[in-house]
Amino acid sequence: MSHFSYKNGVLHVENVALNAVSQQFGSPTYVYSKAALVENFSAYAGACQQHSPATDSTLICYSVKSNSNLAVLQLLSRLGSGFDIVSGGELLRVIAAGGDTRKVIFSGVGKSREEMRLALSHDILCFNVESIPELHRLNEVALGMGKRAAISLRVNPNVDAKTHPYISTGLKENKFGVAYDEALACYRSASALSNIDVVGIDCHIGSQLLDDAPLLEALDKIIDLVNQLAAENINLHHLDIGGGIGITYDDEKPVAIDDYLSRLFTRVNAWRQAKYKGAPIKVMFEPGRSIVGNAGILLTEIQYLKHSEAKNFAIVDAAMNDLMRPAMYEAWHGVQTVAQRGGQAQIYDVVGPVCESGDWLARSRSLAIEAGDLLALMSAGAYGMTMSSNYNTRGRAAEVMVDGDQMHLVRQRENPADLFALESLLA
Numbered sequence: 001m002s003h004f005s006y007k008n009g010v011l012h013v014e015n016v017a018l019n020a021v022s023q024q025f026g027s028p029t030y031v032y033s034k035a036a037l038v039e040n041f042s043a044y045a046g047a048c049q050q051h052s053p054a055t056d057s058t059l060i061c062y063s064v065k066s067n068s069n070l071a072v073l074q075l076l077s078r079l080g081s082g083f084d085i086v087s088g089g090e091l092l093r094v095i096a097a098g099g100d101t102r103k104v105i106f107s108g109v110g111k112s113r114e115e116m117r118l119a120l121s122h123d124i125l126c127f128n129v130e131s132i133p134e135l136h137r138l139n140e141v142a143l144g145m146g147k148r149a150a151i152s153l154r155v156n157p158n159v160d161a162k163t164h165p166y167i168s169t170g171l172k173e174n175k176f177g178v179a180y181d182e183a184l185a186c187y188r189s190a191s192a193l194s195n196i197d198v199v200g201i202d203c204h205i206g207s208q209l210l211d212d213a214p215l216l217e218a219l220d221k222i223i224d225l226v227n228q229l230a231a232e233n234i235n236l237h238h239l240d241i242g243g244g245i246g247i248t249y250d251d252e253k254p255v256a257i258d259d260y261l262s263r264l265f266t267r268v269n270a271w272r273q274a275k276y277k278g279a280p281i282k283v284m285f286e287p288g289r290s291i292v293g294n295a296g297i298l299l300t301e302i303q304y305l306k307h308s309e310a311k312n313f314a315i316v317d318a319a320m321n322d323l324m325r326p327a328m329y330e331a332w333h334g335v336q337t338v339a340q341r342g343g344q345a346q347i348y349d350v351v352g353p354v355c356e357s358g359d360w361l362a363r364s365r366s367l368a369i370e371a372g373d374l375l376a377l378m379s380a381g382a383y384g385m386t387m388s389s390n391y392n393t394r395g396r397a398a399e400v401m402v403d404g405d406q407m408h409l410v411r412q413r414e415n416p417a418d419l420f421a422l423e424s425l426l427a
């Protein structure tokens with residue numbers, strides 16, 4: 001069900017009109033629907049419960065990088081989510097949001113010693129180790145703290161995720177994970193280390209996947225590896241298949257979460273039955289975009305309409321620093337006028353005030369608009385705010401969470417003074 005719809009000609013998020021959001025909090029503003037977040041998380045949780053009902057046999061670790069607002073993390077934590085983090089900063093966010101650190105997994109190719117210490121001191125579930133040098137560093141750090149570090153290896157299964165090359169992560173040429181052919185040797189080394197406990201296996205092949213075939217191919221390869229490890233008496237407690245399921249931005253038709261999980265558990269359950277006599281090796285997921293992407297929009301106000309010989313521009317108060325995806329990946333986001341108005345539509349590029357020709361948010365859109373109108377950039381809940389910057393000394397947008405007919409300011413707009421507060425003048 002869409003939580004973004006027109007009522008009396010005005011675009012609403014749940015029961016709140018977007019012009020009311022702008023009146024109260026200004027623009028640009030990210031606006032999230034709590035109901036959409038709950039619904040998307042529940043699609044995973046419900047399917048896990050249905051296909052793998054045994055207690056503790058599944059865990060959804062929401063990928064914090066996709067949207068790390070504390071209120072989003074708090075909500076997901078209350079729904080039972082764990083968290084996939086990629087920095088010490090993200091761990092501190094999870095803690096600040098009341099998340100359970102024993103449900104945190106730490107991914108990323110460049111973990112520092114300091115980040116390892118922080119994570120070990122909070123007893124996270126495990127580190128997704130991405131290289132041999134990282135494994136040795138983690139062992140050393142754990143030894144120094146008199147602790148044991150639980151690890152899973154992020155294995156790069158060399159599967160083509162068939163997505164944008166910048167967000168494909170499971171091919172040999174990508175920087176992520178340990179090469180599939182080296183994984184066995186790497187596990188042997190890991191299990192010989194003094195302060196490492198080998199507990200799992202992980203992979204994540206890319207993002208915005210529309211088809212689950214590459215994920216199931218990766219799953220088969222991972223299961224194969226777990227069997228080979230078991231033959232060497234290296235027995236794992238969990239298998240983490242990563243995130244990656246895509247969303248509809250334009251007319252894409254991503255696989256439904258339930259269909260994907262039903263196919264995945266058909267294979268996993270048959271294997272668990274055959275190899276483990278049904279003992280539930282835990283299955284974990286790291287979804288991001290499919291939980292938050294379509295739960296948020298970026299609200300912006302048109303400042304000027306500019307008509308040049310070649311093009312019409314709608315210059316809005318949001319820019320590439322707020323929503324980087326179009327500039328970075330030529331990503332497509334729907335544009336909807338907040339108040340539907342009559343009149344002749346024209347073709348516009350929707351652009352921001354930043355001094356870059358790459359500062360565009362949408363191109364060649366047919367819009368009936370006037371200066372002062374509000375627009376909604378759709379499907380902006382994932383990798384929107386988290387990838388925003390202060391380029392051109394622009395304060396980051398406000399964030400608002402809508403719950404029924406209530407709006408909650410969950411992040412204040414940054415003021416220019418906030419932006420240079422950490423800087424100092426020369427003596």
Ligand SMILES: Cc1ncc(COP(=O)(O)O)c(C=O)c1O
Pocket residue numbers: 063066084107108204206207208242243244245286287288289290382
């Ligand atoms: C290690 C890891 N896990 C999970 C995710 C979340 O991916 P998605 O937002 O596509 O579900 C990412 C981002 O692609 C990632 O790098």
Ligand SMILES: N[C@@H](CCCC[NH3+])C(=O)O
Pocket residue numbers: 167207208325382383387
């Ligand atoms: N930032 C990307 C997704 C990156 C996935 C990170 N592993 C996007 O907006 O589509």
